[in-house]
Structure formats: C-alpha cells, structure tokens
Amino acid sequence: MILYFSATGNTKFIAEEIAKRVDDETVDLLNRIKEQDYSEIYSEKPFVVCSPVHVCEMPRFLAKYLLKLPLTGNPNIYFVFTSGGYAGVAAALGRKMAKKKGMVYMGRAEFTMPRNYPVSRRYPLLPEDKNIERIRKAYSHVPEVAENIKNGVRIKVRRVTYFEKIITYPFNPIWVKYMHSAKPFYSTDRCIGCGKCVRLCPLNNIRLEDRRPKWEESCAHCMACLANCPVEAIEYGKITTKTYKYRFDKYWKDEKSPECRN
Ligand SMILES: Cc1cc2nc3c(=O)[nH]c(=O)nc-3n(C[C@H](O)[C@H](O)[C@H](O)COP(=O)(O)O)c2cc1C
Ligand code: SF4
Ligand code: SF4
Known part of the structure; x- marks a missing residue:
C-alpha cells in the first residue's frame, strides 16, 4: 500500500x-x-x-x-x-x-x-x-x-x-517557529470563493468568510493553498507577486508530452 x-x-x-x-x-x-x-x-x-x-x-x-x-x-x-x-x-x-x-x-x-x-x-x-x-x-x-x-x-x-x-535536528523547530507564519497570506480580487484552499489545507487552517479565505495561525507552510488555487488568487506578502507559483501538473501531462503546460 x-x-x-x-x-x-x-x-x-x-x-x-x-x-x-x-x-x-x-x-x-x-x-x-x-x-x-x-x-x-x-x-x-x-x-x-x-x-x-x-x-x-x-x-x-x-x-x-x-x-x-x-x-x-x-x-x-x-x-x-x-x-x-x-x-x-x-x-x-x-x-x-x-x-x-x-x-x-x-x-x-x-x-x-x-x-x-x-x-x-x-x-x-x-x-x-x-x-x-x-x-x-x-x-x-x-x-x-x-x-x-x-x-x-x-x-x-x-x-x-x-x-x-546534530546540526539538523535543532534547525527544524527554530525555522518553523520563526518562519512559518500564516499572517502574510491573503487572497486578491481574483478569488471566486470556490473553497479549494479550505479543502486542501491539511491543518484546517483556512476558513471562508464572505466567500473569501481567512488564514488562522496553525500553518505548516506546505503551499497547498497557494499552489492549487484555480485562479492564482493567493499571495504571501509581496514575495509571491514577483515569482511564479509552482504546481507539478503545470509541467507534466504524461511521459509522451512532458512539456505540456496547462
Ligand atoms: C515548508 C517547506 C520546506 C521545504 N524544505 C526543504 C528542505 O529542507 N530540503 C529540500 O531539499 N527541499 C525542501 N522543500 C521542497 C520540497 O521538499 C519539494 O519541492 C517537494 O518535492 C514538494 O513535494 P509536494 O509537491 O509533494 O508537496 C521544502 C518545501 C516546503 C514547502
Ligand atoms: S482556492 Fe482561490 S479562488 Fe478558491 S476560495 Fe481559495 S483563494 Fe479563492
Ligand atoms: S500553507 Fe498549507 S498548512 Fe498553511 S494554510 Fe496553506 S494549505 Fe494550510
């Protein structure tokens, strides 16, 4: 399995x-x-x-x-x-x-x-x-x-x-404590209120309020919400407005047409 x-x-x-x-x-x-x-x-x-x-x-x-x-x-x-x-x-x-x-x-x-x-x-x-x-x-x-x-x-x-x-064990909790804030997440006016981000969050850290997502504090920074929004309406502070958003299926359809992008 x-x-x-x-x-x-x-x-x-x-x-x-x-x-x-x-x-x-x-x-x-x-x-x-x-x-x-x-x-x-x-x-x-x-x-x-x-x-x-x-x-x-x-x-x-x-x-x-x-x-x-x-x-x-x-x-x-x-x-x-x-x-x-x-x-x-x-x-x-x-x-x-x-x-x-x-x-x-x-x-x-x-x-x-x-x-x-x-x-x-x-x-x-x-x-x-x-x-x-x-x-x-x-x-x-x-x-x-x-x-x-x-x-x-x-x-x-x-x-x-x-x-x-010995170097790596202490690194994780320190990084997570200081770097995994959900506060900078927000949705732009592109949001269509579909709730996909809510459904994909493993920690149930997102709720919809007036059809717009609101992030709570328990976030693993897994990027499921940001990456899978169907209209790319999720940003994290200013940093994600300057880069693309990675999601596997933008790059691979099957082995015969690997460069197929949606
Ligand atoms: C919060 C976070 C931390 C990560 N830390 C590491 C890391 O320590 N080393 C590494 O090589 N990649 C790291 N990555 C990259 C992911 O492990 C990698 O892209 C992975 O294949 C994503 O898998 P997924 O698409 O199934 O979620 C990190 C990604 C995230 C979101
Ligand atoms: S997945 Fe995107 S469009 Fe759907 S509710 Fe979340 S932010 Fe809005
Ligand atoms: S990054 Fe992951 S854990 Fe954090 S709110 Fe988005 S889906 Fe949930």
Missing part, C-alpha cells in the same frame, strides 16, 4: 508511478489527516510512505499522524522522500518511526524534484525550464526503486551521518 501526502503534486506523482510498477494501490492521506481519522489500514504488500521534505524532515503533522495510524498486515515499511535536493534527517526519522511502530524498516529512496516554496528568499524556486529537467530525471529513477519494493529488497543508500543529525 502506497500512502502519500503531497501539497503541490511532486510526491503524488512519484507515489502513483511507483504504485503502477508494483501493482499496488495509493492512499492520499490528506482527508484522513484533516479529519484525524485513525482507522486501520491493512495491506498484504509492504507499506510505502511517500512524503515531501519540509525543513530537512518529513512534515511534522504527517509524522505525528503516521505514528498513531495503525498499519496492519505486512510488517515491512519503505519511505520515499521528494525534496528540492536535500532530504536532511528525514530518513533517520523514518527509521525511528518504523521502530516505534514495531515495523521492519526497508530503507528509503529520495527523489530530487522541483522546489515548491516561493515564499522564501533563501530557497527560491528554480528557473522554470529547470523544473522539467528535474521531473524527467526523477521519473527515470522510479523503475529501480519500484523494482526493489516489488522484490522485497531493502533499499540501500547513504546513511544520514551523526554530524548531519
């Missing part, structure tokens, strides 16, 4: 491509997380958790949810991370999670995908033509990962070093 959370489409793409090759189902965890639904998931095949990397870890709301979620049947669990190039300690935390859940850690795979975080000056989006290059490269890595999962082989990649762990 392939479980995934994806805010802007990168992880969903990789999860679905793996699922096709291992002949298994995907479960989008978004609504389960929103509803805090902890009903058991049973699988005869190994579990594969697919997640974006947020500040060098699996998003904490996802890790917290997965830790409590009963996964029964096959005891083996793989982790698949998509990132903008550095997955930090996500893998080490995946291993820890497997142990806490009494499951067998089968390794992790990492896919470097386009960056999706337009609200940061420090980690800006890539030039748009680089996005398709990254997607193509990641796509070519899927069969190898899927083959390992299909054959029940442990995926062996570089281990996260002790040095990385």
Whole structure:
C-alpha cells in the first residue's frame, strides 16, 4: 500500500508511478489527516510512505499522524522522500518511526524534484525550464526503486551521518517557529470563493468568510493553498507577486508530452 501526502503534486506523482510498477494501490492521506481519522489500514504488500521534505524532515503533522495510524498486515515499511535536493534527517526519522511502530524498516529512496516554496528568499524556486529537467530525471529513477519494493529488497543508500543529525535536528523547530507564519497570506480580487484552499489545507487552517479565505495561525507552510488555487488568487506578502507559483501538473501531462503546460 502506497500512502502519500503531497501539497503541490511532486510526491503524488512519484507515489502513483511507483504504485503502477508494483501493482499496488495509493492512499492520499490528506482527508484522513484533516479529519484525524485513525482507522486501520491493512495491506498484504509492504507499506510505502511517500512524503515531501519540509525543513530537512518529513512534515511534522504527517509524522505525528503516521505514528498513531495503525498499519496492519505486512510488517515491512519503505519511505520515499521528494525534496528540492536535500532530504536532511528525514530518513533517520523514518527509521525511528518504523521502530516505534514495531515495523521492519526497508530503507528509503529520495527523489530530487522541483522546489515548491516561493515564499522564501533563501530557497527560491528554480528557473522554470529547470523544473522539467528535474521531473524527467526523477521519473527515470522510479523503475529501480519500484523494482526493489516489488522484490522485497531493502533499499540501500547513504546513511544520514551523526554530524548531519546534530546540526539538523535543532534547525527544524527554530525555522518553523520563526518562519512559518500564516499572517502574510491573503487572497486578491481574483478569488471566486470556490473553497479549494479550505479543502486542501491539511491543518484546517483556512476558513471562508464572505466567500473569501481567512488564514488562522496553525500553518505548516506546505503551499497547498497557494499552489492549487484555480485562479492564482493567493499571495504571501509581496514575495509571491514577483515569482511564479509552482504546481507539478503545470509541467507534466504524461511521459509522451512532458512539456505540456496547462
Ligand atoms: C515548508 C517547506 C520546506 C521545504 N524544505 C526543504 C528542505 O529542507 N530540503 C529540500 O531539499 N527541499 C525542501 N522543500 C521542497 C520540497 O521538499 C519539494 O519541492 C517537494 O518535492 C514538494 O513535494 P509536494 O509537491 O509533494 O508537496 C521544502 C518545501 C516546503 C514547502
Ligand atoms: S482556492 Fe482561490 S479562488 Fe478558491 S476560495 Fe481559495 S483563494 Fe479563492
Ligand atoms: S494554510 Fe498553511 S498548512 Fe494550510 S494549505 Fe496553506 S500553507 Fe498549507
């Protein structure tokens, strides 16, 4: 069973491509997380958790949810991370999670995908033509990962070093505390009041008031609201007015027409 959370489409793409090759189902965890639904998931095949990397870890709301979620049947669990190039300690935390859940850690795979975080000056989006290059490269890595999962082989990649762990563990909570404010979000007059941003927020941090979104304070900066607004009506301060908004499906339709843009 392939479980995934994806805010802007990168992880969903990789999860679905793996699922096709291992002949298994995907479960989008978004609504389960929103509803805090902890009903058991049973699988005869190994579990594969697919997640974006947020500040060098699996998003904490996802890790917290997965830790409590009963996964029964096959005891083996793989982790698949998509990132903008550095997955930090996500893998080490995946291993820890497997142990806490009494499951067998089968390794992790990492896919470097386009960056999706337009609200940061420090980690800006890539030039748009680089996005398709990254997607193509990641796509070519899927069969190898899927083959390992299909054959029940442990995926062996570089281990996260002790040095990385001691620098990275404290970084996440500090960054999140000071950088993940939802206050600068607003909607422009383009907003049509469709409520998609409300439906896509994993933390239920957005409500509609007079058909316009209002953001509360509990935000993971996942970018699902900003990226998926059908009329691009969501901005974050001034910074997003000066850049494009990344969403996977603007860059890829299928392998035969990868540069198709909507
Ligand atoms: C809040 C936030 C933090 C991120 N932190 C990292 C990071 O530490 N390292 C990295 O390489 N990419 C980072 N990224 C980029 C995403 O991991 C990457 O674009 C991912 O593929 C997005 O997946 P999704 O489209 O499924 O949401 C971050 C993105 C966000 C929104
Ligand atoms: S998704 Fe966009 S158009 Fe729809 S309510 Fe939210 S801001 Fe408005
Ligand atoms: S409000 Fe924050 S947590 Fe919710 S979708 Fe937007 S960026 Fe993600």
